[in-house]
Amino acid sequence: MSDTERSARLKSQVRIVGTGLLGASIGLALREKGIDVTLDDASPSALALAVDYGAGRLPQPGDIPQLVIVCVPPDVTSSLIERELLAFPDAVVTDVASVKLQPFRDLSGKGVDLTNYIGSHPLAGRERGGAISARADIFFGRPWVICRDEETPSWALALVEDLALDLGSTPIEMTPEEHDRSVALVSHVPQVVASLLAARLTDAPETAVTLAGQGVRDTTRIASSDPVLWLQILGANANPVVEVLHELRNDLDTVIGALTATEADGTATPGARRAIADAIAAGNAGVARLPGKHGQNRRFESVTVMVDDKPGTLGRLLTEIGEIGVNMEDLRLEHSPGAQIGFAEISVVPEVKQRAIEDLEARGWRIAAL
Numbered sequence: 001m002s003d004t005e006r007s008a009r010l011k012s013q014v015r016i017v018g019t020g021l022l023g024a025s026i027g028l029a030l031r032e033k034g035i036d037v038t039l040d041d042a043s044p045s046a047l048a049l050a051v052d053y054g055a056g057r058l059p060q061p062g063d064i065p066q067l068v069i070v071c072v073p074p075d076v077t078s079s080l081i082e083r084e085l086l087a088f089p090d091a092v093v094t095d096v097a098s099v100k101l102q103p104f105r106d107l108s109g110k111g112v113d114l115t116n117y118i119g120s121h122p123l124a125g126r127e128r129g130g131a132i133s134a135r136a137d138i139f140f141g142r143p144w145v146i147c148r149d150e151e152t153p154s155w156a157l158a159l160v161e162d163l164a165l166d167l168g169s170t171p172i173e174m175t176p177e178e179h180d181r182s183v184a185l186v187s188h189v190p191q192v193v194a195s196l197l198a199a200r201l202t203d204a205p206e207t208a209v210t211l212a213g214q215g216v217r218d219t220t221r222i223a224s225s226d227p228v229l230w231l232q233i234l235g236a237n238a239n240p241v242v243e244v245l246h247e248l249r250n251d252l253d254t255v256i257g258a259l260t261a262t263e264a265d266g267t268a269t270p271g272a273r274r275a276i277a278d279a280i281a282a283g284n285a286g287v288a289r290l291p292g293k294h295g296q297n298r299r300f301e302s303v304t305v306m307v308d309d310k311p312g313t314l315g316r317l318l319t320e321i322g323e324i325g326v327n328m329e330d331l332r333l334e335h336s337p338g339a340q341i342g343f344a345e346i347s348v349v350p351e352v353k354q355r356a357i358e359d360l361e362a363r364g365w366r367i368a369a370l
């Protein structure tokens with residue numbers, strides 16, 4: 001047994017139902033820990049693909065999972081939880097659906113015994129579905145919400161916590177109501193806003209789209225998400241989402257009103273400039289509350305280095321960052337259309353930013369944005 005296998009908290013077989021992005025990513029991460037994972041999916045090709053990627057194996061008669069993880073779209077989550085509770089009465093069944101109240105209500109409304117069910121939701125994912133997009137490390141440092149109720153035995157809770165911890169996540173207990181209200185704000189409305197913003201680009205002139213920089217990319221990445229999945233998520237959490245959208249609409253009206261009262265020559269009706277500045281400042285205060293990468297409560301700063309489009313240049317930059325003793329927290333690459341140059345955006349802790357810039361400039365690197 002390797003060190004990673006020894007360090008796994010889960011010791012017994014895990015069954016994953018739904019082998020798309022979430023199911024295959026969980027399977028890959030558990031397999032890395034040496035855990036026996038069996039897979040199931042309504043789509044034979046999705047199942048075969050996940051097996052090919054190494055997310056687990058096909059089930060065999062006599063398999064007895066200790067934990068079942070339902071990773072299917074929200075509209076079939078409740079029925080599959082019910083099916084799995086019946087098929088494996090000694091197992092703990094959890095799910096990863098992005099909404100938590102709906103499955104709980106559906107199942108308790110049908111009188112299903114929920115002693116062995118614990119809803120959960122890793123706040124980790126990608127804008128692309130399917131096993132082809134799966135990665136073992138997407139859960140690392142991310143919160144994993146666990147919704148227990150009074151009937152949940154502590155050993156069952158411990159099993160789902162072990163799953164989160166084995167995947168590098170931080171388990172957080174919440175009620176389904178608290179969860180759904182929270183994700184309306186931090187996940188569901190951001191999806192709507194990103195989609196609406198990106199939709200503005202559809203008919204924009206090519207000249208405008210060519211100028212797109214990092215700002216629009218940062219605010220629209222998740223606009224590539226699956227419409228059918230999001231139709232289900234938003235529909236199942238409509239009230240909390242609508243509440244936040246109303247507040248957003250009020251803020252938009254304020255900004256529209258203030259800008260309409262501002263002339264191109266800089267004159268404005270009293271209070272209009274302040275309303276605009278207040279809107280931007282409120283955004284500063286909000287974004288400062290977001291925890292940093294890997295859940296740390298500190299944010300990184302970036303140093304953007306211009307990189308000639310020649311073989312080996314990026315490799316040399318990474319080596320030199322190591323030589324000057326700077327710990328790179330993240331790296332993002334961008335190519336400027338039509339230019340023989342790229343940009344390497346390096347995230348560092350704020351304390352080392354200035355030294356990183358000085359040392360890199362001293363070695364001849366050009367810093368693009370301070």
Ligand SMILES: NC(=O)c1ccc[n+]([C@@H]2O[C@H](COP(=O)([O-])OP(=O)(O)OC[C@H]3O[C@@H](n4cnc5c(N)ncnc54)[C@H](O)[C@@H]3O)[C@@H](O)[C@H]2O)c1
Nearest residue numbers: 018020021022041042043046072074097098125126129130
């Ligand atoms: N995509 C994300 O970023 C993300 C993050 C956290 C949680 N989630 C939640 O995870 C769940 C899965 O999302 P995903 O992104 O992995 O989707 P996906 O489309 O990548 O995968 C879903 C899989 O479920 C299978 N499936 C559908 N109906 C089934 C059924 N009746 N029986 C068995 N298998 C069935 C599909 O064939 C597919 O392979 C959703 O409930 C979603 O809300 C998604």
Ligand SMILES: O=C(O)C(=O)C[C@]1(C(=O)O)C=C[C@@H](O)C=C1
Nearest residue numbers: 098122123124125126127187222
């Ligand atoms: O970052 C992404 O691409 C996501 O899809 C992640 C994200 C999120 O909003 O944080 C999206 C929905 C899931 O329920 C959980 C995670």
